Structure formats: structure tokens, C-alpha cells
Amino acid sequence: MLKPESNAKRLLMNTTGIWSLEVNGEERPIAVPGSWNEQYQDLCYEEGPFTYRTILYIPEELSKKHVRLYFSAVNTDCEVYLNEEKVGENHIGYLPFEIDVTGKMKPGKNELKVVVKNELKVGGFPSKVPDSGTHTVGFFGSFPPANFDFFPYGGIIRPVLVEFTDHSRILDIWVDTSKSEPEKKLGRVRVKVEVSEEAMGEEMKIKLGEVEKKLKVTDRFIEEEFVLDDARFWCPEDPHLYPLRIDLERDEYTLDVGIRTISWDEKRLYLNGKPIFLKGFGKHEEFPVLGQGTFYPMMVKDFNLLKWINANSFRTSHYPYSEEWLDLADRLGILVIDEAPHVGITRYHYNPETQKIAEDNVQRMIARDKNHPSVIMWSVANEPESNHPDAESFFKALYETAKEMDRTRPVVMVSMMDAPDERTRDVALKYFDIVCVNRYYGWYIYQGRIEEGLQALEKDIEELYARHRKPIFVTEFGADAIAGIHYDPPQMFSEEYQAELVEKTIRLLLKKDYIIGTHVWAFADFKTPQNVRRPILNHKGVFTRDRQPKLVAHVLRRLWSEV
Numbered sequence: 216m217l218k219p220e221s222n223a224k225r226l227l228m229n230t231t232g233i234w235s236l237e238v239n240g241e242e243r244p245i246a247v248p249g250s251w252n253e254q255y256q257d258l259c260y261e262e263g264p265f266t267y268r269t270i271l272y273i274p275e276e277l278s279k280k281h282v283r284l285y286f287s288a289v290n291t292d293c294e295v296y297l298n299e300e301k302v303g304e305n306h307i308g309y310l311p312f313e314i315d316v317t318g319k320m321k322p323g324k325n326e327l328k329v330v331v332k333n334e335l336k337v338g339g340f341p342s343k344v345p346d347s348g349t350h351t352v353g354f355f356g357s358f359p360p361a362n363f364d365f366f367p368y369g370g371i372i373r374p375v376l377v378e379f380t381d382h383s384r385i386l387d388i389w390v391d392t393s394k395s396e397p398e399k400k401l402g403r404v405r406v407k408v409e410v411s412e413e414a415m416g417e418e419m420k421i422k423l424g425e426v427e428k429k430l431k432v433t434d435r436f437i438e439e440e441f442v443l444d445d446a447r448f449w450c451p452e453d454p455h456l457y458p459l460r461i462d463l464e465r466d467e468y469t470l471d472v473g474i475r476t477i478s479w480d481e482k483r484l485y486l487n488g489k490p491i492f493l494k495g496f497g498k499h500e501e502f503p504v505l506g507q508g509t510f511y512p513m514m515v516k517d518f519n520l521l522k523w524i525n526a527n528s529f530r531t532s533h534y535p536y537s538e539e540w541l542d543l544a545d546r547l548g549i550l551v552i553d554e555a556p557h558v559g560i561t562r563y564h565y566n567p568e569t570q571k572i573a574e575d576n577v578q579r580m581i582a583r584d585k586n587h588p589s590v591i592m593w594s595v596a597n598e599p600e601s602n603h604p605d606a607e608s609f610f611k612a613l614y615e616t617a618k619e620m621d622r623t624r625p626v627v628m629v630s631m632m633d634a635p636d637e638r639t640r641d642v643a644l645k646y647f648d649i650v651c652v653n654r655y656y657g658w659y660i661y662q663g664r665i666e667e668g669l670q671a672l673e674k675d676i677e678e679l680y681a682r683h684r685k686p687i688f689v690t691e692f693g694a695d696a697i698a699g700i701h702y703d704p705p706q707m708f709s710e711e712y713q714a715e716l717v718e719k720t721i722r723l724l725l726k727k728d729y730i731i732g733t734h735v736w737a738f739a740d741f742k743t744p745q746n747v748r749r750p751i752l753n754h755k756g757v758f759t760r761d762r763q764p765k766l767v768a769h770v771l772r773r774l775w776s777e778v
């Protein structure tokens with residue numbers, strides 16, 4: 216599935232703006248994209264279902280085109296109706312889905328209706344804590360009872376687009392540069408294009424940079440290889456993109472291609488044959504008032520801050536982000552660990568039906584993001600209950616699903632398990648290419664005792680390496696700091712404590728030659744469900760929720776300029 220594009224042969228209509236939301240038979244204005252929870256106080260904790268409506272006006276000539284509705288993301292379960300006819304449904308958030316409505320758009324006025332429910336479900340997506348009784352403590356008494364640590368925002372969170380094309384059209388494009396030889400500056404770009412039946416017999420032009428190939432379309436799938444001498448390899452220092460242009464007689468599509476290779480061995484991760492160390496963060500796509508609604512200034516600001524702080528990467532914890540994040544990452548040279556919307560997976564997910572859904576989610580993420588040079592790794596889940604015996608076959612299947620679609624990138628699962636305590640033994644981590652772990656020494660354990668925490672961390676990491684003999688990526692560590700709180704000697708929740716813990720953890724991990732990266736949790740403060748550990752926000756941000764630096768930001772900026 217290709218992201219809709221506007222060009223000389225394709226027309227794109229954006230429905231962004233004020234839609235109508237029906238709540239208990241009453242109509243209210245609602246912004247799309249956005250989350251309902253932050254636009255109305257009385258809807259803050261509501262799961263719906265709520266009915267969204269908007270009107271689409273279509274000129275007559277466009278109603279005869281191939282028409283596709285593209286929902287960039289709806290959280291979470293939804294049914295879509297066009298002029299009162301049900302045209303589609305979708306059941307996972309954070310991933311796009313398309314609906315072919317060719318022949319169903321009338322000239323003039325059309326009503327688009329979307330019924331959305333954002334229900335937390337035990338064993339479902341989004342995941343609910345199995346026991347959410349009011350007398351349980353800590354996260355298990357959270358409200359709303361999300362089985363994860365960020366606010367479960369609902370609604371049409373990303374743009375809804377209507378794309379008009381000819382019936383003869385380009386359906387998908389795959390780009391593979393993994394056979395390139397960086398030492399020889401030799402770029403090999405394999406391009407595969409899928410077209411509709413109607414394109415058969417047409418002439419196609421495929422142009423990469425200055426090289427153009429012409430051919431006659433005789434098959435739904437067309438494959439070509441471009442060989443470039445003296446290629447500019449895409450990397451954080453020089454994120455060079457070559458425009459790839461596909462032309463049919465009645466359709467066209469342009470995609471930016473970065474030529475680069477990814478590889479790994481027992482100890483290291485390599486970009487273009489050279490070891491790369493990942494410096495950066497886990498983060499969230501959320502903001503006051505907007506909830507999880509797409510918001511472009513925040514993306515530009517966050518990339519600006521990533522550059523300012525000398526980071527080279529981030530993880531799209533704990534769901535795929537808006538596609539524009541990846542377009543910007545390609546352009547600016549930031550590496551991305553792309554994570555499936557699988558957070559809070561428990562033993563209640565380990566059944567064939569849910570496994571099928573999870574496999575589908577992984578496939579949909581890879582289908583969406585496969586062509587981005589910035590995506591360096593696929594993560595199939597964050598912190599599942601992976602010490603449960605049934606986790607083994609579940610995650611093995613997700614690993615294989617990802618590998619079947621893409622053998623060129625490492626596939627990982629982010630584990631909070633496999634610590635020295637035998638009860639945390641991870642049964643699935645062994646299947647993955649790189650060992651990714653989240654560790655909170657000096658925070659949840661060894662509270663207030665940074666030095667002892669570091670010793671325990673070192674032992675833990677050494678044991679992990681001895682068990683797995685694979686590169687280790689510490690995908691989370693950190694401490695809450697409430698901006699403006701200072702304390703000496705450093706106390707938990709002070710800016711000093713966070714700065715010391717983060718700096719010392721990174722310095723310790725840098726000494727191990729099998730550590731391929733350290734990602735601080737988190738980039739910025741973010742809203743969570745209500746519970747005793749969270750004064751409205753998770754305060755582990757290196758930046759505040761409105762993107763101002765805490766003390767640790769200055770420390771990281773200096774540290775990361777040296778490594």
C-alpha cells in the first residue's frame with residue numbers, strides 16, 4: 216500500500232479540519248486529526264463508540280476516477296460508512312488502512328461517517344490490565360486501566376485522505392539496496408513495482424537519479440535493477456536521497472531512495488559496513504490538547520532537538536508514528552527503530568487468534584515503512600510478559616513474520632525480562648537478532664542508590680551477553696525529574712539525580728564492546744493514566760512536555776558530542 220501522493224496525475228483531498236462528533240445523540244464540533252479525550256473534559260475517560268461525520272464535495276469528473284479513502288490512523292476499532300453504506304472497518308490503531316470506494320462517490324455531496332471505539336481489552340489492543348480492581352496498588356490500580364504507561368487516547372488521530380487516480384495505476388513499490396557495496400561506492404538498487412490490471416500494455420518509465428529505464432508492462436509486477444558507480448551512501452552525516460520516479464501513461468509516483476546497507480554480527484551493528492552506535496531516545500507522539508493527533512510543528516521541533524543534543528536515533532515506542540516522522544528522519548539522517556503497536560502484551564494475548572492479529576500488525580507496519588532508509592530495525596513488541604512459557608511460540612512467529620517480509624534489517628523485541636533473577640528468564644529473546652532490554656537500575660530498583668544500581672546493571676549486562684552472545688541494545692533507562700526541582704546530594708525526582716544517573720549509565724555501557732546503543736527513556740515528559748507513581752505526567756523526559764531542556768539535556772549534549 217502506497218502513501219497517497221499529490222502530483223500531475225494524482226489528486227489528493229485532505230479532510231483535515233472540524234468534523235462533527237455525535238455523543239449521546241448530540242452533535243458537537245471535533246477536530247480531525249486529534250483525540251477526543253483532550254478536546255472535551257467530559258470525554259477525557261470515555262471509550263465511545265462515538266460517531267464522526269464530515270461532508271465531501273466531489274466534482275463530477277472526479278467521481279469517475281479510482282477513489283481510495285486513506286485513514287492514516289484511527290484509535291482504535293472503527294466502522295466506515297459512505298452515504299450510509301458500510302464500506303470498511305479496522306481494528307488496530309497507529310497503522311493506516313485504505314478503502315476502495317471507486318464508483319461510490321457521487322458527484323456533489325457525500326457523507327463520510329466513522330464510528331470509533333477505543334476500548335481497553337484484556338488480551339486485546341489496546342491492552343487492559345488483567346486485574347484493575349480499585350484496591351490494587353501501583354500500575355495495577357491505574358485509571359484508565361491501560362496495561363501501559365501512556366494515556367490511551369482515542370479518535371481519528373491522523374489525517375484522512377481521499378485520493379483520485381486513473382484506473383491504470385501504481386499500487387506499490389519495493390526498494391532494496393542491501394546488495395550495495397559501500398567499500399567500492401557501488402550502489403545496487405532493486406526496484407519492484409506493482410501495477411493494476413488496467414496498466415497492462417502501457418509503457419512504464421523508471422528513473423533513479425539521472426538513469427532512466429523504459430519498458431512495456433506485461434505483468435502486474437515489474438522488477439529492475441540500477442547499478443550506480445560512485446554512489447552517495449545514505450548515513451546520518453550525509454543523508455543523501457535519490458529521487459525514484461515511476462511513470463505510467465496515466466499515473467506517476469515519486470519516492471526518495473537512500474542507498475545504504477545494514478548488517479550485524481555477534482557484537483556490532485553496521486551501517487554501510489561501519490560500526491554504528493545508537494544515541495537517542497524512546498519517545499511518544501503526544502502533546503497537550505492534541506492528544507495523539509498529528510501535529511507537524513512538534514515533529515520539526517523534535518528533530519531540531521535531536522540534532523541539538525547530538526542524538527542519531529530514536530525508537531517509535533510503543534507504536535508506529537505518523538509517516539512524516541520517517542520522511543523527516545530520511546531527510547535529516549536520523550535512524551529509527553520502528554515499533555509495532557504491541558505494548559502491554561500479556562499471557563491473555565497468547566492464543567492463535569491474537570497471534571494472527573499481531574502478525575498482521577507487524578506485516579502492516581513493514582508494508583508501510585519498508586522503503587525508508589532511516590528505518591534500521593523492526594521491533595515487534597515492547598515489554599511483553601515474555602517470561603511466560605506461551606510467549607515463546609508467539610514471539611517466534613512474530614520474528615518469522617517480520618523476516619519473511621524483510622531480511623535486510625534486524626528484527627528485535629524489547630524485553631524488560633532476562634534480568635539476573637531467574638523468575639524473569641525470557642523465553643523468546645533468543646530468537647531475535649539483537650538483544651534489546653529496558654533497565655531501571657537506580658530508579659525502580661536500587662532506588663536512590665545510583666552507584667549500587669550501576670554495579671547491578673553491569674553484572675546483569677555481562678550475564679546477558681554471556682547467555683546470548685549477540686549485540687545488546689539498552690533501549691530504556693532513566694529517572695523521573697520534575698523540572699525545576701534541584702537537590703544536592705542528588706535525590707530522586709531532582710534534575711541532578713536524573714542527570715547523574717543518565718550520564719553514569721551511558722559511560723558504563725560505553726565500555727562494553729558488544730553494546731550497540733543506549734536510548735534514554737524518554738525524550739520528553741508525557742501524560743499517563745492516573746496512578747501513585749505519576750504526578751499527571753511521566754517525568755522521565757530529558758525535555759519537558761513543552762520541549763524545554765532539563766539539566767540532563769545539557770549533559771547529554773556534551774557527552775554525545777564526544778562519542
Ligand SMILES: O=C(O)[C@H]1O[C@@H](Oc2ccc([N+](=O)[O-])cc2)[C@H](O)[C@@H](O)[C@@H]1O
Nearest residue numbers: 364597598631653655659691736753755
Ligand atoms: O516506567 C517507565 O517510565 C517506562 O518504562 C517501561 O515500563 C516499566 C514500567 C514499570 C517498571 N517497573 O516497575 O520496574 C519497569 C518498566 C515502559 O517501556 C515505558 O513505556 C514506561 O514509560
